[in-house]
Amino acid sequence: MKEKNDSKVSIEQISVGQFKNFCYLVQDIDSGESAIIDPAWEVEKILNAMKEKSFRLKFIINTHSHMDHIQGNPVIKKLTGARIVMSFKSLAKKDIGVKDGQELNLGSNVRLRFLLTPGHSPDSMCILVNDLALITGDTLFIGECGRVDLPGGDASELFDSFEKIRRLDPKLTVYPGHDYGAKPSSTLKEQIEENYTLLRRNREEFIRFMNEP
Ligand SMILES: [Fe+2]
Numbered sequence: 305m306k307e308k309n310d311s312k313v314s315i316e317q318i319s320v321g322q323f324k325n326f327c328y329l330v331q332d333i334d335s336g337e338s339a340i341i342d343p344a345w346e347v348e349k350i351l352n353a354m355k356e357k358s359f360r361l362k363f364i365i366n367t368h369s370h371m372d373h374i375q376g377n378p379v380i381k382k383l384t385g386a387r388i389v390m391s392f393k394s395l396a397k398k399d400i401g402v403k404d405g406q407e408l409n410l411g412s413n414v415r416l417r418f419l420l421t422p423g424h425s426p427d428s429m430c431i432l433v434n435d436l437a438l439i440t441g442d443t444l445f446i447g448e449c450g451r452v453d454l455p456g457g458d459a460s461e462l463f464d465s466f467e468k469i470r471r472l473d474p475k476l477t478v479y480p481g482h483d484y485g486a487k488p489s490s491t492l493k494e495q496i497e498e499n500y501t502l503l504r505r506n507r508e509e510f511i512r513f514m515n516e517p
Contacts, residue, residue, distance in 0.1 A: 367441025
């Protein structure tokens, strides 16, 4: 478990399950209001992490609706009453369907901004936490990116999503949806410079690159 704190917000990264998934707990430290992102697999471990702090869970947020990112939703919703937040494009069970650029707050210190980033799946999104972090789900991993050959995947859409990500603050910490890299997190600057999937390509080159066997 890794944790990043400034004085106002805590971001805890929890490793869960057999596919090296990462789940995240984001908390406004003053109020205790919190969100859990992509709860799955070891729900007991996630609940224990929540119990260690005075969590008041407000939102369950999913970066996309693949089962390895949402399967903890029902149990946690039943226990906490938190509202489930996904891209408005998601067909999975949710309470709030967010549009690109929409924001939700935790207490008075944490602003969650949703960036719709389809490509890995139609309902993929990244979550910007203040000016600190970008939680990327399966859109971007450390040193890699998510596959586009599953149903609904689209390399051309991922090209546009990467253009959107490149325009963000390079100082952001990137928190991926799986632990597939040499380390569990990185800066966006480092990813733009070193992640071979983010190398400059035009759309045609990128689509060809993504569809290479
Ligand atoms: Fe996925």
